[in-house]
Structures are given as structure tokens and as C-alpha cells.
Amino acid sequence: MRWQVTQxxxxxxxxxxxxxxxDSHYLRSNRIRQHWSDAGLFIVGQSPDAMRGYYLCQLGTKxxxxxxxxxxxxxxxxxAPLEPSNLNNLAWAYAxxxxxxxxxxxxxxxxxx
Amino acid sequence: MISSNRRWAMYIVVGMMISASVRSAMSASSIAPHRxxxxxxxxxxxxxxxxxxxxxxxxxxxxxxxxxxxLAQNVVESAVKAARTVSIHPSDQVTAVATLRAIQQTxxxxxxLQLPREDLWKRxxxxxxxxxxxxxxxxxxxxEDSQNSARLAYVDRRGPFY
Numbered sequence: 038m039r040w041q042v043t044q045x046x047x048x049x050x051x052x053x054x055x056x057x058x059x060d061s062h063y064l065r066s067n068r069i070r071q072h073w074s075d076a077g078l079f080i081v082g083q084s085p086d087a088m089r090g091y092y093l094c095q096l097g098t099k100x101x102x103x104x105x106x107x108x109x110x111x112x113x114x115x116x117a118p119l120e121p122s123n124l125n126n127l128a129w130a131y132a133x134x135x136x137x138x139x140x141x142x143x144x145x146x147x148x149x150x
Numbered sequence: 151m152i153s154s155n156r157r158w159a160m161y162i163v164v165g166m167m168i169s170a171s172v173r174s175a176m177s178a179s180s181i182a183p184h185r186x187x188x189x190x191x192x193x194x195x196x197x198x199x200x201x202x203x204x205x206x207x208x209x210x211x212x213x214x215x216x217x218x219x220x221l222a223q224n225v226v227e228s229a230v231k232a233a234r235t236v237s238i239h240p241s242d243q244v245t246a247v248a249t250l251r252a253i254q255q256t257x258x259x260x261x262x263l264q265l266p267r268e269d270l271w272k273r274x275x276x277x278x279x280x281x282x283x284x285x286x287x288x289x290x291x292x293x294e295d296s297q298n299s300a301r302l303a304y305v306d307r308r309g310p311f312y
Binding site for chain 1: 204207246247
């Protein structure tokens with residue numbers, strides 16, 4: 038996570054390592070992250086809504102075989118529209134539900150990409 | 151498709167929620183006409199935290215046991231308390247890191263472990279806050295994993311683990 042402590046100061050905290058690691062640590066650990074960085078998508082602060090959307094996606098995915106779960110995935114995608122896993126998992130839920138109408142299925146395909 | 155996205159780790163999310171809670175307390179204080187000491191600054195009630203909101207979201211889908219809800223509340227309150235003993239108004243890197251470290255140690259004292267394999271990661275609070283015995287093979291693996299080495303000084307080896 039990245040804590041925006043003040044307007045000028047952001048502090049990284051890695052809950053896995055239990056330490057504050059520099060941005061360069063994460064860039065080194067995965068080459069694709071350099072592409073994200075170049076695209077301005079790496080180490081971007083999450084808003085509280087986006088964080089909540091990410092969690093709701095996980096929860097919705099667990100229950101994606103129910104209408105409540107799918108509704109949760111839809112809410113998650115609205116709260117965190119830039120989180121790839123949200124759109125991906127919503128697309129998967131649409132694709133695997135027998136009750137999805139054709140229009141929504143087409144929408145799901147676009148989410149998958 | 152879904153398996154590639156199983157990035158959910160309870161530990162990380164709890165950490166984010168707790169830090170959000172601390173941040174909210176700090177934000178509330180920052181708009182006050184004067185700065186209050188750590189002892190007198192108001193603490194946001196648990197019911198107003200992100201964790202409480204997420205517990206409520208999950209309860210719409212299935213029943214959460216009272217012990218899960220109690221643990222969620224206890225760990226958030228303990229972490230906020232630990233953070234406030236360091237600072238409620240961090241404004242520099244050293245103090246901010248010390249605050250986060252205090253939260254991390256609180257979570258370790260609650261026996262929250264990082265699961266070493268992605269297939270063990272949890273998606274829900276109900277799963278994440280359910281206890282595991284010290285004899286559980288996944289717990290044994292987790293305790294031996296280097297990702298938990300910094301936590302070992304704080305965990306209670308008798309369990310239970312989360």
C-alpha cells in the first residue's frame with residue numbers, strides 16, 4: 038500500500054515484507070511493471086472507493102454464481118473501473134451465467150478485453 | 151481466467167483498512183481548530199470504519215460468525231490504538247513508517263500470517279478471519295516461509311492463526 042501522509046509525502050508499506058520499500062523494489066521484481074510505469078499506471082494511489090471496489094470484486098467473485106454476487110461485481114466495477122481484475126471477473130460471471138441476456142454477454146466480452 | 155487474478159490476501163486488505171481508519175482519524179483531527187494530543191483526539195467508532203462497512207457487505211451474502219465479527223473489530227481497534235501511541239499526526243517519513251510498523255506488529259500479535267502460496271489466499275473476511283490450529287499444515291508452511299520471518303517475534307505459537 039501507499040500512504041499519502043501529506044500532500045508532499047507518500048510512504049510505501051509492504052505488508053508481506055513488513056517494511057517500507059522504495060518504488061524501485063517493485064519495478065525490479067517484475068518486468069511488466071516497467072510497462073505499467075511507462076503508461077502511468079504503476080504505483081498509483083487508490084481512492085477509498087477504488088479500494089472498496091477491489092474488495093467487493095473479491096467478494097463478488099466468490100459468490101458469482103448468485104445474482105447478489107453478480108450485482109456486487111457490477112458495483113465493484115463502478116467503484117474501481119480501472120482495476121483490471123474487476124472487469125475480468127465480471128466478464129467471467131456474465132459468460133458463465135445462463136441467465137445473462139445477449140446484450141450483457143456482448144458487454145462482458147468487451148470487459149474481458 | 152479467475153485464477154490469474156487471485157491477488158486477494160486478507161492481510162493486505164486488513165492493513166489497508168486499518169491504515170484508512172487511522173488516516174480518517176488524522177483527517178478529522180486536521181480540520182479541527184487546534185491539534186489535540188494523542189490521548190484526547192477522538193477515535194472514530196468501529197461502526198464508522200471501512201472494516202465495519204465491508205463486514206456489512208459480506209453479511210448480505212452469507213452469515214458471518216460472531217467470532218469473525220469480534221475479531222474484525224478487535225484487530226482494527228488494537229491497530230488504531232497501537233498507531234496512535236506512535237503518532238496521530240505523522241508528517242515525516244520516519245514517523246509514518248513507525249506508525250505503519252506498529253500496525254504491522256499488532257497484526258502479527260493477532261497471529262495474522264501471510265499465506266505462502268497463492269492457492270491458499272482468501273477472498274472473504276469470513277474465510278480470512280477463521281482460526282487455524284498450529285498443527286494445520288498450511289500454518290506450519292506459513293511459519294516456515296521467509297515472508298513471515300519478521301512476524302515470528304510477535305506471533306503466539308500456540309495459535310490460533312489467521
